Amino acid sequence: MKTNKATLYVLLFAGVAAFNACTLDNIEDPNNPSITSVTNNATRGQLQTLVTGLEDLSKSYASTTANAEGTFGREIWYFNYNDPRNLQQWTGMTVTVPDENFYGVGGIYSTPYRAVKQANVLISAAQNTNVVSAEERLTYSGFAKTIQGYQLLVPANAQYENGIRIDVADENHPGPFLPYQEALAGIQKILQEGFDELRQAGNISLPFQLTSGYNGFNSPAGLAQVNRALAARVAVYQKDGQAALNYLKDSFLDLNGDLDRGPAHVYGAPPESYNPFYYVLGADLRTVPAPHPQFVEEAIPGDKRIKDKIFIRETELINTVGKVPLATRYQDKRWPTNTTPLKFIRNEELVLIYAEANILTGNLDEAIHAINIIRQAAEIGDYQGDKTVPALIDELLFQRRYSLWFEPAGHRWVDMRRYDRLDQISTELDGGTIFKQLARPENENNWDIYVANH
Structure with missing residues (x-):
């Protein structure tokens, strides 16, 4: 989909090097296996590595997305003394x-598509081997498609009206924007296909291991519950409240449960990466995501979320x-160590999706019930406003x-x-501009020109 080799072809498999099949002859690398060697x-060991x-x-998007979109939505300012x-x-x-x-x-834009490519390789590898059963094959594909759906949502929200490619299975002939x-x-x-496959796999044990984040x-x-949680997030972006409610029934939504429960990206010492949002509290920091003052100052007095996060x-x-x-x-204080996991969707978001879905479908009493779950957890008391759709959307x-x-989903900007x-996001303190979307990257534009001339 673009001339950037790393974006198109990076495959994390035993140190496989990036290559460009479009401009170079296929040359066997004696030091690294080719994609066909695993497809x-x-x-089982190769499948596990995939x-x-x-x-x-799947976590590579998080730092740039949170810092940039957090700045766009004035959740933070990203201070960088060097640039x-x-x-x-x-x-x-x-x-x-x-x-x-x-x-x-x-x-x-680029890192989510690298994960999409990796998922395609995993699906192909699982389909073209006889070392796994039919049910086990479904789990590989269902997991891969769940990750694909989540990853594609990242550039979709950034590009917005520009659109994105969904079909990128063949880089030489990608689908339309x-x-x-x-x-x-x-x-x-894609998420529905993944969910169906995970359900069809039945009650077998996963034939692969995931990190403690899962x-x-x-x-x-x-994994099917995670899939449906992500589908519910997409459904409220589609303003389809009934679909969101349907998806939530099969998710890990728990109105009476731990609001922080959810799958996470994990971090560790090298060769793993450290949590990119960890900074020593109170240190002399020159490069840091700095919480926007208005986030704190416009909170309801006594909000526990401010105490817990700031x-x-x-x-x-x-x-x-x-x-x-x-x-x-x-300063952000959510990260006690540089290896603290990062949840990428949590029960707290699902409760809020449940509230939004009930607003969209006209069940305002149930929406208020869900909102009050959040307010009570934040120790700010029950909702006392008007029971109308506009007032509840504000809330x-x-x-x-x-x-x-x-x-890492850039919620404030997207919401x-x-x-x-x-126009309600304040630029009073910085005198800047609130963007609607990012532009389609130059490499993506150049790819269509390249394909047209070859």
Whole structure:
């Protein structure tokens, strides 16, 4: 889909090197196995390595997506003392409309497609080997498609009206760019296929191992719950409340359960990567995602979410390299260590999706019940506002702002855009611009030109 080799062909399998089959003859590398060596008669060990590589790749989007989209939605400012472009451009101080070479956001587009490619290789490998049973084969494919659906949602939300490609199985002949709503429908189709396969696998044990990030979900039924949770997220983006409610029935939604429960990206010491959001509290930091002051100052007094998420520093975090000097006394304190896992969807979000779905379907009493679950957990008391759809949407977005703050899906930016409220995100402190979407990357545009001429 683009001339960037790493985007197109990276395969995390025993150190497989990136290659470009479009511009180079296929040359066997004596030091690294080829893709065909694992897509034909793969061993269980090779399948396991593909699964491990896929899980690892599936977290690569998180840092850039959270930092950039968190800045777009003014959840944070991303201070980078060494390069002012993170602040100047991401806040729209110096760029009012992102172009195809917009600084520092390539990972939002490229890394999810690397995971999609890896998932395609895993599916092919599982289909073309006789070392697994038919039921086991379904678990590999169901897991891979669940990851594909989630990964494709990342560039879809960033590109928005530009659309994305869903069909990228053949890089030389990729599918068309689908507008946002069609892309969401395509993502739902992939997720549905994965869910069906996981259900058809029955009660067998997974033939592969996942990291501790999937503890509690490391079975076909558990992965199916994760799949339906992601489908419910997509459904509210489609403004299909009934579909969201249907998906939630098969998810891990628990209105009376632990709000923090959910699957996670895991981190560790090298060769693993460290948690990219961990910073020593109170340290002299020059490069750091700095909580936006208004996030704290506009909270309801006593909100436990502020207590749990925000550390108040003795000295300010200051950035003077931008067009407008910025400062905040706040720091993210959710990460006790540099190996703390990062949840990528949690029961708290599912409760809020449940609330939104009930608003969309007109069941306002049940929506208020769900909202009150969140409010009670935050220790701010029950909802006392009007029982109307506009008032409850206001309340829902307010609660999502504080419950889902600075999580890797860019919730605040996406939420305000999908309710046509981007103009309500304040730029008072930085004097910047709120973007609607990112531009299609130059490499993607160049790929169509390349294909047309070869």
